[in-house]
Amino acid sequence: MQPVSTIAGRAIPFGRKNVDTDVIIPAHWLKTTSREGLGRGAFESVRAEPGNVFDDPAYAGAPILIAGDNFGCGSSREHAAWALLDMGVRAVIAPSFSDIFSGNAFKNGILAVELPQDQVDRLLAVAATDPVYIDLAEQTVTTPFQDRFTFAIDPFRKHCLLEGLDEIGLTLASAEAIGAYEQRQAAQMPWLAQGTERAA
Amino acid sequence: MASRPRTLYEKIWDAHLVESRPDGTAILYIDRHLIHEVTSPQAFDGLRAAGRPVRRPDLTLAVPDHNLPTTPRLDAAGRLLPIADAESAAQLAALEQNTADFGIRYIPATAREQGIVHVVGPEQGFSLPGATIVCGDSHTSAHGGIGALAFGIGTSEVEHVLATQTLQLRPSRTMAVEVAGALGPGVTPKDLVLHIIGVLGTAGGTGHVIEFRGPVFEAMSVEGRLTVCNMSIEAGARAGLIAPDETVFAWLKGRPYAPQGDEWDRAMAWWRTLASDRGAQFDAVVRIDAATVEPTVTWGTSPEDVAPITGTVPDPARFADPAKQEAARKSLDYMGLAPGTPLAAIPVENVFIGSCTNSRIEDFRAAAAILRGRHKAANVRWAIAVPGSGLVKAQAEAEGLDAIFTAAGFEWREPGCSACLAMNPDKVPPGERCASTSNRNFVGRQGPGARTHLMSPAMAAAAAVTGRLTDVRELTG
Numbered sequence: 001m002q003p004v005s006t007i008a009g010r011a012i013p014f015g016r017k018n019v020d021t022d023v024i025i026p027a028h029w030l031k032t033t034s035r036e037g038l039g040r041g042a043f044e045s046v047r048a049e050p051g052n053v054f055d056d057p058a059y060a061g062a063p064i065l066i067a068g069d070n071f072g073c074g075s076s077r078e079h080a081a082w083a084l085l086d087m088g089v090r091a092v093i094a095p096s097f098s099d100i101f102s103g104n105a106f107k108n109g110i111l112a113v114e115l116p117q118d119q120v121d122r123l124l125a126v127a128a129t130d131p132v133y134i135d136l137a138e139q140t141v142t143t144p145f146q147d148r149f150t151f152a153i154d155p156f157r158k159h160c161l162l163e164g165l166d167e168i169g170l171t172l173a174s175a176e177a178i179g180a181y182e183q184r185q186a187a188q189m190p191w192l193a194q195g196t197e198r199a200a
Numbered sequence: 201m202a203s204r205p206r207t208l209y210e211k212i213w214d215a216h217l218v219e220s221r222p223d224g225t226a227i228l229y230i231d232r233h234l235i236h237e238v239t240s241p242q243a244f245d246g247l248r249a250a251g252r253p254v255r256r257p258d259l260t261l262a263v264p265d266h267n268l269p270t271t272p273r274l275d276a277a278g279r280l281l282p283i284a285d286a287e288s289a290a291q292l293a294a295l296e297q298n299t300a301d302f303g304i305r306y307i308p309a310t311a312r313e314q315g316i317v318h319v320v321g322p323e324q325g326f327s328l329p330g331a332t333i334v335c336g337d338s339h340t341s342a343h344g345g346i347g348a349l350a351f352g353i354g355t356s357e358v359e360h361v362l363a364t365q366t367l368q369l370r371p372s373r374t375m376a377v378e379v380a381g382a383l384g385p386g387v388t389p390k391d392l393v394l395h396i397i398g399v400l401g402t403a404g405g406t407g408h409v410i411e412f413r414g415p416v417f418e419a420m421s422v423e424g425r426l427t428v429c430n431m432s433i434e435a436g437a438r439a440g441l442i443a444p445d446e447t448v449f450a451w452l453k454g455r456p457y458a459p460q461g462d463e464w465d466r467a468m469a470w471w472r473t474l475a476s477d478r479g480a481q482f483d484a485v486v487r488i489d490a491a492t493v494e495p496t497v498t499w500g501t502s503p504e505d506v507a508p509i510t511g512t513v514p515d516p517a518r519f520a521d522p523a524k525q526e527a528a529r530k531s532l533d534y535m536g537l538a539p540g541t542p543l544a545a546i547p548v549e550n551v552f553i554g555s556c557t558n559s560r561i562e563d564f565r566a567a568a569a570i571l572r573g574r575h576k577a578a579n580v581r582w583a584i585a586v587p588g589s590g591l592v593k594a595q596a597e598a599e600g601l602d603a604i605f606t607a608a609g610f611e612w613r614e615p616g617c618s619a620c621l622a623m624n625p626d627k628v629p630p631g632e633r634c635a636s637t638s639n640r641n642f643v644g645r646q647g648p649g650a651r652t653h654l655m656s657p658a659m660a661a662a663a664a665v666t667g668r669l670t671d672v673r674e675l676t677g
Contacts (some may be wrong), residue, residue: 016527017523017524018402018403018527020502020642022621022640022643022644022645023642023643023644024650026622026644027227027266027621027622027623027645028622028623029240030266030623031267031285031287031288031290031291031623032287032291033241033242033245033291033294033662034242035242044644044648045643045644045648053364053406057409068523069523070402070403070406070436071401073402073403073436074338074433074434074623074640074642075337075338075640076239076336076337076338076352076353076354077238077239077354078239078242078336078354078355078356081354096403096406098403098406098436099372099406099407100338100353100354100438101525103353103354103357104355104356107354107356107357108356113397127458140396141422153368153476155223155227156221156223156224156225156368162316167356167360167366167368168250168252168359168363170368171227171326171360171363171364171366172217172363172364172367174218174227175364177218177219177227178218178227178229178255178364178366179614180367181218181229182229182365186231189215189466189470190463190466190468191328191459191463191464191466191467192231192330192331193496194258195231195232195256195258195259195260195261195326195457196258196259196260196261196305196326196457197258198456198457198460
């Protein structure tokens with residue numbers, strides 16, 4: 001994963017609540033074995049609406065997306081994060097995110113920035129004309145108009161993002177503890193330690 | 201040290217803790233990993249790129265479901281017919297190849313055991329009470345119905361579990377949904393869970409694991425419990441749980457991957473401890489009176505947009521929250537509905553009975569009980585019944601249910617995810633309505649422009665008979 005520190009540029013003022021991952025990327029785009037190229041299918045149903053923000057040339061390649069509450073609800077498809085990346089989105093700002101989407105975003109180096117609705121509303125207004133800046137180390141979102149909003153982030157996730165750490169590599173550093181757990185489980189709960197080996 | 205009272209979730213969490221870190225993150229052991237064709241290929245590619253093996257192929261089980269057409273799939277010799285869609289065929293082939301390369305048990309599309317991953321796991325006894333279960337699919341929450349801690353993960357996490365058999369997690373908050381009383385006639389687990397989602401909202405459970413508690417769940421079949429927990433995710437919850445009991449144990453005993461002999465007895469001894477302790481604290485408690493739940497349908501494009509079938513399409517202006525007003529207006533525009541329309545007056549052209557929410561034997565029995573001796577209405581163009589697995593299909597056929605469906609004008613299909621999510625050939629045409637037993641009524645979920653009304657299998661059968669959304673109690677007298 002590439003390290004993430006600052007993200008600056010135009011922000012797509014989408015603002016909609018309860019955006020589900022079927023809206024971010026419909027299922028018929030999921031028949032791929034690659035992570036690439038999903039930007040073409042991103043927000044397909046929204047793009048069918050005349051005057052939608054995604055087809056506004058002012059926001060072409062914008063690195064930030066601003067949305068409403070509960071962004072990324074529904075399906076666990078990581079294709080939603082891949083589609084955003086493929087569009088060029090590196091951060092999403094919203095009042096809240098679904099649990100699974102926020103994990104998927106993190107694992108792809110997309111910042112999921114939670115801010116209260118009134119601050120999101122202010123950023124939606126700014127985004128109509130001006131860029132937005134996100135500084136992960138400082139945990140701030142700022143604008144050219146002296147707005148300065150701070151956001152919370154899990155310290156572990158922040159560390160991984162800033163350093164570009166591979167989570168699997170981090171976990172494998174605990175391989176000994178995992179092996180010890182497996183030995184305990186095989187002794188104490190052997191029925192769990194046996195999976196598909198049981199039935200032949 | 202006297203141990204403090206713990207919730208069921210905390211007990212399962214504690215039993216799977218590999219390592220806790222000072223910052224609050226933990227490494228949690230995963231007992232069972234289910235995989236399917238859609239969310240796994242990129243994970244296997246990641247393993248190959250990093251030169252990593254699968255740590256516990258024996259704790260991993262693969263089955264194709266999302267992409268498989270549900271039309272007849274075998275030729276006269278029992279071989280799989282070619283799959284017309286090239287991308288689907290490639291994705292299915294990748295699952296078969298990846299599982300072969302990494303030594304993972306694979307249930308092929310030609311096997312009787314094939315089916316929707318969340319039907320197959322419990323049915324095979326691979327999913328067990330007290331186990332941690334994950335799958336790259338949000339409806340993994342279903343397995344909570346047998347008392348497992350089960351949740352959906354993304355593809356990066358699929359790769360993480362394949363490589364390490366663990367996940368890095370923070371503990372979730374806990375929510376108790378306490379349901380008092382008993383469900384009325386014609387009211388099913390699906391109606392109850394739709395009602396609960398209406399109460400909680402689609403984000404009401406975010407950050408939480410829900411434990412469903414009360415006599416309703418104790419009296420509920422395993423199939424019903426799987427339906428309820430399946431839709432926990434539609435309230436935003438990571439997982440849903442129901443304490444396992446004798447009903448679950450009897451249901452699991454003798455299944456292919458379930459423990460046997462002494463191990464079964466040892467497992468039972470532990471399973472019987474798997475209930476929240478008296479005095480255990482939940483972070484949130486929601487109370488619901490079962491007597492207030494009626495046969496329930498959705499009217500909008502979010503699973504929280506529910507109403508009793510006796511009600512009307514709501515007026516967006518009457519929602520307190522301006523954002524909800526705007527969302528409801530957009531929903532009604534998409535759904536082609538006017539405020540005040542009686543729900544029971546809404547005509548449907550399509551009926552889908554299936555999906556990981558409602559494709560178990562009890563669901564087909566309930567639908568068949570309504571369809572017996574009746575036929576779908578003339579305006580219902582397409583009605584399909586799609587069993588959740590080959591074993592459910594065989595059981596239904598042994599009971600003669602398939603004949604009831606076909607006599608009623610339904611197509612009786614092969615197992616798969618089918619019209620739940622529009623990534624295989626089963627789709628609802630633009631602008632048409634579908635009475636559907638699936639789990640999501642999102643914009644475009646059943647096909648671009650498709651209009652979904654979620655409901656129980658009996659209600660979907662009733663809609664097929666009358667050609668409009670219908671209170672099933674009218675047909676059962």
